[in-house]
Amino acid sequence: MSTEFTEWLRGRSDDQLRALVAVRPELITPVPAHLEGLATRAGSPSAIGRVLDRLDLFTLSVIETLAVLPSPVAHRTLRAQMARALRGAADPAFQGALRETVERLRTLALVYGPDKALAPAPGVREVLETPAGLGPPAVEVFRHHPAERLAELAEDIGGDGDGTKETLARLLGDPEIVGRLIQDVSPQARSALNELAWGPASGRVPNARREVRTADAQSPIEELLSRALLGATGEETVVLPREVALALRGGRIHRDLSPVPPALDGAVRDQGLADRTAAGQAFAFTRAVEELCERWSVDPPGVLRSGGLAVRDLKRTSVLLDLPEWVTGLVAEVAHAAGLVAASGAVDGEWLPTPAYDGWRVKGTEDRWTVLATTWLTMDRVPGVIGERDERDRLLNALHPDLRRSAAAEVRTATLGMLAVAGPGLAPTLESVRERLAWEQPRRRGGHRDQLVEFTLREAEQIGVTGLGAVVDHGRALLPGCDRTMSAGRLLAPLLPEPLDHVLLQADLTAVAPGPLTSDLRRWLALAAEVESTGGATVYRFDERSIRRALDAGQSADEMLAMLERHSTTPVPQPLGYLVTDVARRHGRMRVGTASAYVRCDDPSLLDEVMADRRALPLRLRRLAPTVIASKTSRPTLVDSLRAMGYAPASESLDGDVIITQLDVRRTDGQPLVRSSATFNGLEADVVAAAVRAVRAGDAAHRARRAPVEAPAGQVPRSPATATIVALREAIRQGSQVWIGYLDSQGNATSRILEPARMEGGYLTAYDETRAAVHRFALHRITGIADIN
């Protein structure tokens, strides 16, 4: 580890160190013992990689430039180099931006040294393998070439052939020589060079290790190889030496740089309208989650053996919810990640709502939404890839364990964060968002991140974090680093429609709820009527079956009519009242008794057999008619017992359908397959301060240890025990050092210089300067004490 860097770090003020660990918290987890440890950690490839990943394109270019130029670099040189790479002419803002950027890099401890001698921190060059798309320097490229070959090459490019790679590198480092060489080669060879000039710097050719002389060069590649404009680094790879690339780039390291990010462009929406749209969507999404949980409570889909939800079940659910499949996938994933839905068990499990769902359900819409939206923002699962195939060509099902992507949460936060700081109502296009992200996080690029951005935008719209493509206030409040004076829920609440407690009843037997209903009324209507259409309003239709369902659930006709009257603003239409009473009239006619279960069979002799069976005694059977037996046991028990007796009974409902009417609403304790990757919100200030304090203290101790103090020569004059104690106490009070004589455990007389800290129980705890460590000393062995001077 470069001591220069350590010393520079040591020279930073406490404030600056605090700023460093605040932005690079990985450096103090755990807190290193001393600044040398901190410096080592700051120089580790993983730590540098992490911090480089967070740099924007301009900042990254600065550090790349520093990494390419031989260190140290004067600020003036850096500025001149960067100015060449600018897209337009260097504007005055550039200087300020550059100065700020360098300061930021210092804060991050990626760059150190004063302005006249800037250098990248140790380790940065290694991590930046191909800074600005440049290949390795010639020294590296030609490292493994034999001396004779190096001599040949040097000779061919007009130098003296002493056969060292350094000589070759020196020759290539001269732009004039390289310029001449480039002029010499054929146009095809030149265009090949231009291809590689701006990176990637390596290419593939068969038989790369050809040893050709300029005179014998047959092909463009051979022309280049013979002139050391390309070097072979493998059997089939050639690379453009950095010196050559720089010459080709005309002395520039980057091109088209801009110190400011590209602006987002897109349509500008009316913010009020966007807010309302997003609120509507938030409401719809919350409702969809609830609907899904309710549906799955009574009719849960199975868990696939590979985990996840079958395609068929997803389709079915999306029909039930009246949503496109990808939205259904999103709803299921968010419900799952929020812990509202989970698998009930490993074997033959089902997807069921969890007990947490019951808690969530009773909250206000805005709070429910906040839970869902926060979950979505931080979850590492990617619902967007449902239905795609993984690298082994297996279908990715909804709720499948492999739906996790570590970058998901970070991309969502980054994307929305960008939208959040855009102008009010701006709905940026996908393209411009991608471009901006590429500027802000140039090291984090790739096809799957682009895909994640696309998913983020469409899912945000669906969940109601954005409206018409623009971030809205309640969405912004979820993002880290944004104004949190108002919680997302409180911002959303006024935009949501008030729950209504009335419906409009019509003669065509429909009830229209012109907005969201109170949960009691909604449940009742869901029981007594079929939902016909949903959206801002809900249309319910009463029919014979739905009325019967309500009657089955224990409602009486009078109760139902009273309920209708209470919640209707207009008189109950005559045909609706008639329908209720008519169905109730017939429903009553069908009801025959209170037996908890019965056996029905067209063949009386079979029932005779059952009645005669001894094993049937505990079932307490009673023959109601030749073809009917009633039982006091419950239906499942009866069915099980009859099966045990060798019969094959089927369950039937009150209506005679072979269905179970008493559908069990079930819950699972299963845990979600999700880890919420907490977005980094910065460390608490006091944690940072404490860490810096600890490192400083450790460092002071560490440095002291490095230079143990020689004890003065000669014996310590003996002193009486009382005087010793008085002197030690005085030294503790003043924090001063003393010189003592001490008999160690072997009985040897030693001489120490101590910084006493505490004295109790016959022992002295003190920092021993001569041993550079804290020790405990037995008071009775201290032979004498003297002032250090």
Place this chain on the structure above:
Amino acid sequence: MTDGPLIVQSDKTLLLEVGHDRADECRKAIAPFAELERAPEHVHTYRITPLALWNARAAGHDAEQVVDALIGYSRYPVPHALLVDIAETMARYGRLRLEKDPVHGLVLTSTDRAVLEEVLRSKKIQPLLGERLGADAVAVHPSERGNIKQYLLKLGWPAEDLAGYVDGEHHPITLTEDGWELRTYQREAAEAFWHGGSGVVVLPCGAGKTIVGAAAMAHAKATTLILVTNTVSAHQWKQELIKRTSLTEEEIGEYTGTKKEIRPVTIATYQVMTTRRQGVYRHLELFDARDWGLVVYDEVHLLPAPIFRMTADLQARRRVGLTATLVREDGREGDVFSLIGPKRYDAPWKEMENQGWIAPADCVEVRVTLTDDERLAYAMAESEERYRFCATTPSKSRVTEALVRRHLDEQVLVIGQYIDQLDELGEHLNAPVIKGETKVKERERLFQAFRDKEIQVLVVSKVANFSIDLPEAAVAIQVSGTFGSRQEEAQRLGRVLRPKADGGGARFYSVVSRDTVDQDFAAHRQRFLAEQGYAYQIIDADDVLAGE
């Protein structure tokens, strides 16, 4: 949150709260692009369908207007996806156009090359096309003008037909407004059609569609072919035209089973046009008999399939369709759109009623409880016989008779499906029966007698469903129907909805056997009527009988 009268649902239905202050203006704003689906008392349901959107495009509305109307009147935020979908659907209309080219005749042109390429790849389209005329145009065989429009609609790229029309043979026709005048909506409907070139006018039964037809003819001033459902209807058209226009009896020909006259204005029935002998349509020459300047289709929703095929060849002539409903039981709304033309005008029943053009009606369902014997017999009946059985039970007849006695001094029409039942009822009520075998002359005599109030009760079978004019039927009693057909219901209701001389209301009874399939069918009808906004109530037959 705005307080609009409109709620947009996720299934593309629009709910309009009728009681809202802005309901009226909202209705006007959304009517061009949404079909009124249901109009019960409080909340009307409109549906946005591709056809409705294309109708709106054809009428000159653009997506922006549609989106503005939705956003402006919606109470809750409109889902963005829906708006995008609307804009995309509307943008599909008119990408392709049929135009007349002075050199190549009929040409299909496109403003979007990709769309043209897409439809050209269709196997069904290829044979209809001629030579490719550059990148954006292709010739179309003139005879395939109709077919290509049908197929393009199926592909989701409806073509705008700008190829124009032949003028046809000139013939002077004017309206003679003596003692009557064209109602505002009739004039608007005729003008909307004329400006659109071809298309469909949707007006409720009893709103005077014949007069709209006459007005359309007065615009065209050309020889006209009128296609109607049956002979009685043909006679009525003739009488109306003589009464309302400058046409004389000599200028109007009837082309029916009995008469084969071809005159400047010719009225033909669907039936005669679709008669085949040895697999050949015998009367197709009628279409070519004259250089027709206008073709009128009465009751477009009943247009039989062969007429569609013939119409496909008539695309160069102006066409006007008249109907009470665009809903077809066979789902061929798309063919009406592509072959007759887009909707040019419509007005909901309820609005007409409010303006006093049609009589308000009370709909009453009378539930008859079957006797035990009847119930047992019903339970044992073969499934295909069940409906017939429960629709014709003696209990029903008794109730029907009681209902007729209730309305002794009013004009009562008893409508049914089964001849035996009708004969029996006629006998009991001492009323004449009109059925399929009744001679046309006799039918007209009876209708006239009914109009003149010489007869107070008339029993009719389903032959009376269409296009007969019974102005003073204040009460209609339906004893059996065709399995709950919505369209039949609209017709039957039409019988009693004509404005009464005394301005009184009409009453529509359905007699239904309780707890049978009859009741299930009745439920369909009830839904239809309630959705049309008619007051509907259900009473027990015992109350009727007890009231005597």
